[in-house]
Amino acid sequence: MALSKNLLLLSLIGCMGATITSLLTPDKNGKMGNVVFGFDSLAGYQSKEYLKSGPYFGAIVGRYGNRIANGKFTLNGQEYTLATNNGGNYLHGGNKGFDKVVWQAEPLPDQNAVRFTYVSADGEEGYPGKLTSHVTYTLTNDNEIRIDYQATTNKATPVNLTNHSxxxxxxxxxxxALSHVLTLNADKYTVVDESLIPTGELRDVSGTVIDFTEPQTIGAGVNQVDGGGYDHNYVLNGSEGELKQAATVYEPTSGRVMEVVTTEPGVQFYSGNFLDGTITGSGGKTFKKNYGIALETQHFPDSPNQPKFPSTILEIGEMYESTTIYKFSVREGKAQAQQ
Structure with a gap:
């Protein structure tokens, strides 16, 4: 299934995970190229190597994206237990998250969009409530891919959906991707412990190697980051629920620029630290450490256990709504960035 609009071409793999498999955009010379990770067929996403490493290429992750400490949370006086698929913690949906299930697809040709729907049963992966989720991908006239999320539930439940391209x-x-120049609209980040679970502290990025409030190449400080690379949730400046700039990425050789706009309060910047070269995708590309980056717009990790964080609890009668936009353009010349 593919959508095209202006200078973008988006491809999706069937209905598994509502997964983006390729996104073609032009460089400064007009040459089209795929700027996301993926495979040419469903077999790649079902291979032993891919399932073992679990990189979630292009998929919708949920019911809760990111980590939950010890795979447990308490809601309305009841403790719920989730899978601990990331050390002793829960990550990105558990054993069979939204990336591994079949979504129903509805093409919306008049809108140049496709709408995916998945109904998660009460108790699936340990969560309370029957959750009905919709994800709509739209290619706009402004060379954007817009992702709109909606969900309803019949029991209170945590929800935190994101795309993991x-x-x-x-x-x-x-x-x-270390030569990419990144800017993040975030003055603070969520401090984490050794297992990447937030301590609850929101700390200023100023004066640290994770400060991207001004443009800098990703490689400038990557070797100074604990853990061998970036895997940090940034607290975005601006109001939750309102569209705001989250990030800008510029690649000097191609001239491509990607802007990220979102209603979410945070974005997880991940520099592909755990890619180990065991997976080969479309075009024969081998996915090695730091070969690409993810910018996962989201609520904060472990929010169900962190009462001071923005709430991720969806109540009966409420509508979960979230929007993220990736906009593409080209730029001539060199980036003004810290090296």
Whole structure:
């Protein structure tokens, strides 16, 4: 299934995970290239190597994206137990999250969009409530891919949906994404412990190697980051629920620019630290450490256990709504960035 609009071409793999498999955009010379990670067929997503490493290429992750401490949370006086599929913690949906289930697809040709629907049963992966989720991908007249999320439930439940695409704006011409120039509209981040669970502290990025409030290449400080790379939730400046700038990424060789706008309060910047070269995708590309980056717009990790964080609890009668937009353009010249 593919959608095209202006200078973008989006491909989706059937209905599994409502997964983006390719996104073609032009470089500064007009040459089209795929800027996301994916496979040419469903078999790639079902291979032993892919399932073992679990990188979630292009998929919708849920019912709760990111981590929940010890795979447990308490809601309305009842404790719920989830899978601990990331060390001793829960991550990205558990054993069979939204990335591994079949979504129903509804093409919306008049809108140049496709709407996916998945109904998660009460008790699935340990969560309370029957959750009905909709994800709509739209290609706009402004060279954007817009992702709109909606969900309703019949019992109170945590919800935190996001898309887990990895980007390399060189379209595979650069061996790594470390030359990409990143700007994040975030003055603070959520401090985490050794297992990447938030402590509850929101700390200023100023003066640290994770400060991207001004443009800098990703490679400038990546080797100074604990854990061998970036895997941080940034607290976005601006109001939750209102569209705001989250990030800008510029790749100097191709001239491609990607802007990320979202209603979410946070974005997880991940520099592909755990990619180990065991997976080969479309075009024969081998996905090695730091070959691409993810910018997962989201609520904060472990929010069900963190009462001071923005709430992720969806109540009966409420509508979960979230929007993220990835806009593409090209730029001539060199980036003004810290090296």
């Amino acid at each position: 990895y980007f390399n704006l060189s379209a595979g011409q650069a061996e790594y």
